[in-house]
Amino acid sequence: MKRWFLFLIFIFFNACLVHAVGIGPPVSQVDFEPNSVKELDFFVLNTGSGPLDVAIEARGELASIVSFSQNNIHLSEGDVQAFKVILQMPDRIETPGPNQIRIIALEAPTGEGTVGAVAGVEARLTIVVPYEGAFISAELSVPNIAAGENLPVSLAIENIGTADIADLSGSFEVLQGDGIIMSEEFEPQALAMQSKTSISKELKTSQLQAGSHTLRATIHYAGNTKIIEKKFGIGGEFIEILGLESTKFRAGEIAKLQFNVISNWNKPLEGSASIRILKGDEEIALIKSSLYSFEPWKQSTIEVFWDASSEPAGSYTAKIELVYGDNKQTAKEFEISLAKGRALAFVIGLAALVVTVMIAWWAWQQRRKDQSY
Amino acid sequence: MKKAQTDSVVLVFLVLAILVSSVGLLVTLKRPGIAQISGEVTGVAKVNVSASIAISLPVSMIDFGNKYPGSSDDTTDDIPLPIKVQNDGSVNVNLSIARYSGSTYLFSGTGGGDNSSSFQFKFDSTSTEPGSFNSGASITTFTNVPGTVGIQNALAQLGYTNSADEAELDLKINIPIDEPTGAKTTTLELLATQS
Numbered sequence: 027m028k029r030w031f032l033f034l035i036f037i038f039f040n041a042c043l044v045h046a047v048g049i050g051p052p053v054s055q056v057d058f059e060p061n062s063v064k065e066l067d068f069f070v071l072n073t074g075s076g077p078l079d080v081a082i083e084a085r086g087e088l089a090s091i092v093s094f095s096q097n098n099i100h101l102s103e104g105d106v107q108a109f110k111v112i113l114q115m116p117d118r119i120e121t122p123g124p125n126q127i128r129i130i131a132l133e134a135p136t137g138e139g140t141v142g143a144v145a146g147v148e149a150r151l152t153i154v155v156p157y158e159g160a161f162i163s164a165e166l167s168v169p170n171i172a173a174g175e176n177l178p179v180s181l182a183i184e185n186i187g188t189a190d191i192a193d194l195s196g197s198f199e200v201l202q203g204d205g206i207i208m209s210e211e212f213e214p215q216a217l218a219m220q221s222k223t224s225i226s227k228e229l230k231t232s233q234l235q236a237g238s239h240t241l242r243a244t245i246h247y248a249g250n251t252k253i254i255e256k257k258f259g260i261g262g263e264f265i266e267i268l269g270l271e272s273t274k275f276r277a278g279e280i281a282k283l284q285f286n287v288i289s290n291w292n293k294p295l296e297g298s299a300s301i302r303i304l305k306g307d308e309e310i311a312l313i314k315s316s317l318y319s320f321e322p323w324k325q326s327t328i329e330v331f332w333d334a335s336s337e338p339a340g341s342y343t344a345k346i347e348l349v350y351g352d353n354k355q356t357a358k359e360f361e362i363s364l365a366k367g368r369a370l371a372f373v374i375g376l377a378a379l380v381v382t383v384m385i386a387w388w389a390w391q392q393r394r395k396d397q398s399y
Numbered sequence: 400m401k402k403a404q405t406d407s408v409v410l411v412f413l414v415l416a417i418l419v420s421s422v423g424l425l426v427t428l429k430r431p432g433i434a435q436i437s438g439e440v441t442g443v444a445k446v447n448v449s450a451s452i453a454i455s456l457p458v459s460m461i462d463f464g465n466k467y468p469g470s471s472d473d474t475t476d477d478i479p480l481p482i483k484v485q486n487d488g489s490v491n492v493n494l495s496i497a498r499y500s501g502s503t504y505l506f507s508g509t510g511g512g513d514n515s516s517s518f519q520f521k522f523d524s525t526s527t528e529p530g531s532f533n534s535g536a537s538i539t540t541f542t543n544v545p546g547t548v549g550i551q552n553a554l555a556q557l558g559y560t561n562s563a564d565e566a567e568l569d570l571k572i573n574i575p576i577d578e579p580t581g582a583k584t585t586t587l588e589l590l591a592t593q594s
Contacts, residue, residue: 142586
């Protein structure tokens with residue numbers, strides 16, 4: 027009996043403990059240096075209640091080059107403990123570029139039950155191995171702009187190869203559809219092994235129309251060519267009305283009209299909408315929305331309510347007029363329809379029921395009369 | 400009479416003193432730059448907070464109780480409660496699921512073993528914190544529990560803000576018809592990585 031009681035207490039306390047484990051930093055990176063030894067600082071933490079035993083291990087193709095200052099760490103509640111990841115770099119790593127090692131902290135399993143679960147956390151350690159010969163990585167940055175503004179473009183290039191590059195050159199091109207609208211070259215330069223450079227330009231956009239465009243960066247180096255493309259937008263102070271979420275409503279009820287708009291402007295805009303409901307040419311309702319804030323390049327939904335309780339079923343026109351910014355306007359028309367309402371269906375149903383009851387009553391009376399004769 | 404007059408004068412001065420003192424205190428407290436008056440100095444404290452990945456399992460054990468060969472059960476009705484996972488760190492995480500290498504598979508009868516329909520999982524939102532993860536990119540229909548190699552990103556982009564940082568791991572068992580009798584146990588490994 028006493029043993030059972032102790033066992034139950036053990037189970038109860040285990041169930042009350044929340045198992046929690048953490049690791050940091052979540053991602054880290056080192057450059058590959060043959061035959062070197064590198065020590066990196068990591069930490070584990072116990073964010074749960076009660077003490078925690080954590081096993082540290084490495085997984086991945088390069089797990090064999092990893093060792094730890096501690097393989098098992100005991101953490102009391104709320105405790106944080108540092109440990110070292112020691113990398114014994116080999117002569118050579120076959121795969122150039124990023125090679126990932128998974129550093130894992132796994133809680134020790136505890137408790138009873140059919141299925142238990144252990145929490146583990148994984149930090150990603152990347153060893154960057156240089157590419158043989160001349161090799162670059164590049165990243166292109168380009169913002170969305172307003173019409174008439176210059177386009178600031180930036181190209182970050184890193185020599186991740188094992189050779190210096192003496193002749194790095196290239197150009198920026200703006201594409202619209204398949205055609206090149208404009209092109210601008212950048213100055214040739216040298217880029218030493220394992221070093222970075224950043225090329226920035228301000229491109230004039232006077233010959234570009236508003237809309238979506240593609241910026242292409244072409245980089246020539248050591249007989250190779252690298253091309254990167256990125257999309258950007260040239261906006262006008264214009265909010266486009268995209269469409270109604272639904273065009274079918276029910277007569278005799280209040281209709282919720284929701285329509286989507288997208289801002290093509292690179293600054294926030296404020297505005298509101300007026301919706302005119304037309305039956306043929308006759309305006310039967312005018313609804314105004316509250317004031318909306320339209321975020322740059324984002325889609326929003328405007329919501330208004332039309333009291334269609336006294337309108338008959340049929341087709342109508344919803345004319346949406348959007349006023350925003352410095353009194354700019356956008357308008358669009360949509361066909362909408364009102365279907366027969368629930369109230370009418372209810373009345374018809376009720377009438378049918380009354381008629382059925384009356385027929386049944388008449389039939390029963392007839393039958394009684396027949397029986398009495 | 401003279402004493403009464405003196406008392407009155409003292410009383411008036413006392414009231415005046417309290418009044419002046421109170422008004423002075425109020426004016427001083429309301430005045431911007433109070434720190435300078437009181438001699439306090441301001442300083443700038445700078446601290447770097449390291450990012451961390453941390454998860455907890457508020458519910459980490461499931462007991463399906465006594466079952467017969469050929470029967471099945473799952474945790475979608477909350478009987479028993481599903482495993483609950485919570486993101487306690489400072490970054491969004493993806494979760495992989497695997498059988499813990501230190502445990503055996505749950506059932507050994509025909510159709511048992513790893514990656515079989517005898518033992519399945521899916522992730523689901525909790526009723527208290529819906530929308531905590533990217534359900535479109537996560538496994539949300541019952542799928543066979545893998546072996547020790549595991550399934551990466553079974554749960555995608557579990558958030559870390561306190562109001563939306565938890566998910567349920569539902570489990571389903573289909574006991575093989577020829578499963579030997581006895582207690583059946585296994586352990587799952589839920590591994591979080593930065594998403």
